[in-house]
Amino acid sequence: MARFVRWYGSGPLHLLVLIASFAITGYALVRLFAVRPLDVAIWFVGAAILHDLILLPLYSLADLSAHAVLRHRATRVPQVPWINYLRVPTFLSGVLLLVWFPLIFALSTPYPGATRLSMDVYLGRWLVITAVLFAASALAFALKLRGVRRAARTGEERPAPGHDAAP
Numbered sequence: 723m724a725r726f727v728r729w730y731g732s733g734p735l736h737l738l739v740l741i742a743s744f745a746i747t748g749y750a751l752v753r754l755f756a757v758r759p760l761d762v763a764i765w766f767v768g769a770a771i772l773h774d775l776i777l778l779p780l781y782s783l784a785d786l787s788a789h790a791v792l793r794h795r796a797t798r799v800p801q802v803p804w805i806n807y808l809r810v811p812t813f814l815s816g817v818l819l820l821v822w823f824p825l826i827f828a829l830s831t832p833y834p835g836a837t838r839l840s841m842d843v844y845l846g847r848w849l850v851i852t853a854v855l856f857a858a859s860a861l862a863f864a865l866k867l868r869g870v871r872r873a874a875r876t877g878e879e880r881p882a883p884g885h886d887a888a889p
Contacts, residue, residue: 802870807863811855
């Protein structure tokens with residue numbers, strides 16, 4: 723087993739899940755290409771161009787900007803890596819915006835018969851979901867920071883090994 727992990731880099735379950743996901747993706751591609759090959763090819767090329775030439779530089783710049791703006795000076799108190807507490811809600815909110823932007827910005831034909839919702843609710847709901855994501859991330863960061871600082875304080879209060887505590 724150790725030889726497999728050293729050779730592959732992870733356990734056999736990881737390899738099985740990876741093979742299964744490639745099989746499902748391959749099946750979906752075969753089915754899509756059978757129906758509309760040109761549309762699928764255009765979509766893939768467009769998605770690659772959109773990601774590599776537009777989105778990657780934008781979110782790399784945003785990440786570097788967040789690091790530069792929120793950089794802290796070194797202190798004696800242990801610090802918690804904070805950037806992922808900002809990245810995760812931003813990513814999830816961005817994916818929701820990317821998927822639902824025609825409805826959020828009222829760019830599509832409404833489907834009142836299917837949803838029974840007016841076009842006015844989508845923007846507000848996306849903003850609420852985004853606020854909840856950032857609030858949950860801030861709470862998780864605060865709890866992690868509290869735990870790290872509490873552990874650091876209890877570590878300082880203990881006497882060093884080999885030294886007796888004063889009576």
